Amino acid sequence: MKIKSFRSRLLLVFTALAGAVLLFALIAIWLATSQQSERTLERELEVSERVFAELVDVRAQQLQQAAEVLTTDFGFREAIASSDENTIISALVNHGQRIGTDLIVVQSPQGEEIAATHATQLLPPLATLTNAPVQAQFVTVNEEIFQIVTVPVRAPNLIAWATLGFAIDDDFAVLMRQLTHADITFLNQLTGTIYATSLDSEQREMMAENASNLQQRLAANDIAAHVSQYNRDSASINTEANLMIIFSTDKLEATQEFLTLQRQYIGIALATLIFAGLLATFTARKISQPITALTDAAKKLGAGDYREPVSIHRADEFGALSDAFEGMRQGIAEREQQIIFQLEHDLLTGLPNRVSIRALLKSAIESQQSGYVVLMNVARFGEVNDRFGQQVGDELLRMIAERLRAAVPKNWSVGHLGGDEFVLVGKRQSEPQVNALIVSLKTELSLPWWLEETSYMLDFHAGYLAYPHAADDADSILRRAQLCARQAKRASVFAVAYSQGMDEQYLRRLQIVQSLPSAVREQRLQLHFQPKLSCQTGQVLGVEALLRWRDEQLGVVRPDEFIPLAEQTGEIQRLTRWVCGAALDQLQLWHEQGLQLSLAINLSALDLQWSELVAFVTDSAKQRGLSPAWITLEVTESAVMVDPEQAISRLQELREVGFKIAIDDYGTGYASLAQLKRLPADELKLDRSFIQHIASIPEDETIVRSTILLAHELKLTTVAEGIEEDSAWQVLKQLGCDTVQGYYFSRPLAAAQFEEWLDNYQRESRHG
Known part of the structure; x- marks a missing residue:
């Protein structure tokens, strides 16, 4: 052993x-x-x-x-x-x-x-x-x-x-x-x-x-x-x-005397050995005592216990080693405290950070204590950093922390989750007390923020909820408080209290993000096609390809739900590849069947930043023997405005190859007339918000009339979407609109259903 x-x-x-x-x-x-x-x-x-x-x-x-x-x-x-x-x-x-x-x-x-x-x-x-x-x-x-x-x-x-x-x-x-x-x-x-x-x-x-x-x-x-x-x-x-x-x-x-002498010496040797063993035990103990003490101290240091000092009062090397060890213990203890403080506190404001807040909430829940959590964020704080610099932004965050410390009662804990988010945790608080605190915070935070003789106006939005009634774990509490704060921002109010079911939309988005990659890989998505007709003659000119997703657990997932999430998660390029491939395959089939239809495909803002976009769509059309002139690529006005210079450059390349370019949802974004003049576009699509009530609201008719005149002056074809009534169609005819689409004619249909609809529509048109 x-x-x-x-x-x-x-x-x-x-x-x-x-x-x-x-x-x-x-x-x-x-x-x-x-x-x-x-x-x-x-x-x-x-x-x-x-x-x-x-x-x-x-x-x-x-x-x-x-x-x-x-x-x-x-x-x-x-x-x-x-x-x-x-x-x-x-x-x-x-x-x-x-x-x-x-x-x-x-x-x-x-x-x-x-x-x-x-x-x-x-x-x-x-x-x-x-x-x-x-x-x-x-x-x-x-x-x-x-x-x-x-x-x-x-x-x-x-x-x-x-x-x-x-x-x-x-x-x-x-x-x-x-x-x-x-x-x-x-x-x-x-x-x-x-x-x-x-x-x-x-x-x-x-x-x-x-x-x-x-x-x-x-x-x-x-x-x-x-x-x-x-x-x-x-x-x-x-x-x-x-x-x-x-x-x-x-x-x-x-030789008996010699044997007796030998036995006596053996006895003396054994006695000497025992004495030497006892002496060695005593000596080893005296020598090992300081080593044992230092070892125990090292074990305590390894376990994170820095409270007990190391004190071996000796004048030899062990004493010097003990002094050095004690100095090391003090240094480690100080650094440990600094590390723990940095781990549990925000270095900028000195407030407890997310780790501390989560631990505080976990402890309160485990001890069956109830209370309230108030989460606040600074509206458009990123713009403050962009306009005035990071240094001003950091100083304002420190000032917010100081004002919150002074404004909240002592039985509330103030924390900084990061960025522009602050959180307040109050144990054993009643609803009237929280409401009073919200009123006090609104008044206190609405005061000007003076920094170097300059006044800054900051807007705050808050969300609050009771625990463990509204949530029984720290992550859920903070997440639901953030949902309430975002709801307050959307409603332009200072604070919103949590109510049951507010986070269902968040959970649905989370499920969409988790399911989207497999849906793209396994091709569980579908393309539907909505017809585009000549406004003056009613002839079917082409279709717009619209993406549809029906999931076993999520049900019908709308494009406005999963497209933004695809852009956020990086799945948008894979999605665009699939949509273009499936849509062009269908267009090729129709052309082979003698249906000379055009095809409109929607692109996202991130697609315009994709360096391989032009080569991809060009090769896809060429592989199927399709002329780019039959294909229209639609981009929203807001997508162009993300990075106008790059968007204009990418669209110009596509237009030079032969593709048609359409600006979708025109009138809802921030494009100026000067930028519209620069856009390499062929079509201008009027948003449905101006079309739905055009027959009953004169102001909408005026806007559409001026937009159509402007587009024609810029040599752009106009497309009106969202037509649900014949009266709207008739007004658009009078205003000189070029192309129309909407539920009045047909909702988006699967390819086989569209072909059936087209056959019936053309038969009725001939007999009508």
């Missing part, structure tokens, strides 16, 4: 370091003590061997002194000289009992036995000992081992050799063990016979059974041993050549 905590890592490092040092020292001491115990054990065995040798030498000297006492005895020498065997034996027995010897042998100088306690030939021929020093050796006699010494018997010449020996048994071995501190074993290596030993029966049996590979067996049983062949000159003396004297000791017992 990966350790992530710094304190745990530090503790682990300290503990591991201390443990490594202790382990290294423990291994070193273990090796040293083990080696030292081996050396000590070896030296102790060597010392035991030397002590044994010295004890044997002392015993040999004692034996020699006892033998010399016997050999210097006059009676003993006389008995040997006279060969008095009984006297010799008596002397040997008495002397042996007195000095405690177990073996006595007297031999002639030639090696013949004179008297002996054991019937054994012990010595080689006398020729080998005549000049030899007196020696103490170990010999075996009848499965027993003896330490012997041989001395000459002189009277005064050599008359005999006397050999005295002490028996070597288990008691002797135990005694030697007590004196040498090592177990001693006398073993015949060849036969495995143990003559004497200080070992217990189990170890005695083990040695006897493994005499041939004794060293390996002893090592396997953790027994340290030295093996000595004490009879170093076995060739000159008839002693046991295979006799081994084994000095041994149990390694565990011999």
Whole structure:
């Protein structure tokens, strides 16, 4: 498992370091003590061997002194000289009992036995000992081992050799063990016979059974041993050549003190390690405390909590880091407050912005608080910016904010949604209180706005509603308040209160915007055709293509509903492409059927700004084999006035190709006579508002008469639309109008219905 905590890592490092040092020292001491115990054990065995040798030498000297006492005895020498065997034996027995010897042998100088306690030939021929020093050796006699010494018997010449020996048994071995501190074993290596030993029966049996590979067996049983062949000159003396004297000791017992020392050191090491761990824990905690504090502070900063200061009172680097961290916290807190303020407030006016207002409304709704929202906008504020500059506009917005702050009660919140829109939110307000506020605001905002000794007159429109009665979410509240403000602007009043159903039109427009792209892609639109007739003869001259849309959910959608929305959403060019293609396809079919009809297609203001318009309609007509002269492109007067220069240039290009140009809805826009003179037009269409009541309203007749005269003077053909009665047609005939269209003749029809209508109309005309 990966350790992530710094304190745990530090503790682990300290503990591991201390443990490594202790382990290294423990291994070193273990090796040293083990080696030292081996050396000590070896030296102790060597010392035991030397002590044994010295004890044997002392015993040999004692034996020699006892033998010399016997050999210097006059009676003993006389008995040997006279060969008095009984006297010799008596002397040997008495002397042996007195000095405690177990073996006595007297031999002639030639090696013949004179008297002996054991019937054994012990010595080689006398020729080998005549000049030899007196020696103490170990010999075996009848499965027993003896330490012997041989001395000459002189009277005064050599008359005999006397050999005295002490028996070597288990008691002797135990005694030697007590004196040498090592177990001693006398073993015949060849036969495995143990003559004497200080070992217990189990170890005695083990040695006897493994005499041939004794060293390996002893090592396997953790027994340290030295093996000595004490009879170093076995060739000159008839002693046991295979006799081994084994000095041994149990390694565990011999090294017990070292093992105790090692265990003590292990205990000391463990205690030291525990102490080091505790010390490391304390040290790691002391070191990690400021880091932990800084980490906690960093987490709080990451979570957006800047309230608690970072204070670590130390004079070291951690203290300096804490001071730097505290400075960073204060700086971040200040910048956070600035960011939050900028996020929730309008930088220009300092008022709460849309984000704050939405949060305020959401909180009020969630806490089930009721209240009112008043939304105001400045009428034609864009014109103020255009005429007087952005700086003046910004300063006026700041002045509006200040005046609103001063005008509204303290229990109302004032916000700036952006642009020229301001909003007031009042919690727990009644309808009379809101009405009083509206009256107060109307009076206050109607006062002049003085800026650098210049007075500006600003008009305001307001919409207000109650929440959550009128709407139960912030977006709906603000949207419906905006609808009310726009309604106030259209009605030219200061304020309009929300009533149920006011936003249905908005929702319908929203659905139209969402459905229009798919309707164009899936070709769910239709073209209807309304006939255009000669005003004087009633002959059908052509048709005007009119777009129709019937949606499953929206029902019938009028062109004046979706055309402006198509322009706003950028779908108008795709719509124009489809209309031109479908209309020209139908015109081509009619021409192939022998119906020589002209076709009028409506263009929008954005179509005139489309750089590919001329190429598109020209190619579309050419692909279908249609002459542009049969095609009239209608544009409204207001569409031309959006950008007159570009519109005139685009229309001139179309006219040069051969298309006819018609100015639609003439008289409802802002075109001047000078601009009309410049327009590259062929037709002038009189708006239905002047035609519908032309037979009953003299003023309308006067306007139409003057317009027809003006158009004819400018070489323009006049077209009157919206004819619903025969009386209107008759007046237009008298006034000299060229072309007419309207419901009096036919409403817009689908292609098949139009063909049926045309056939019936022409049949009736021939019979009429």
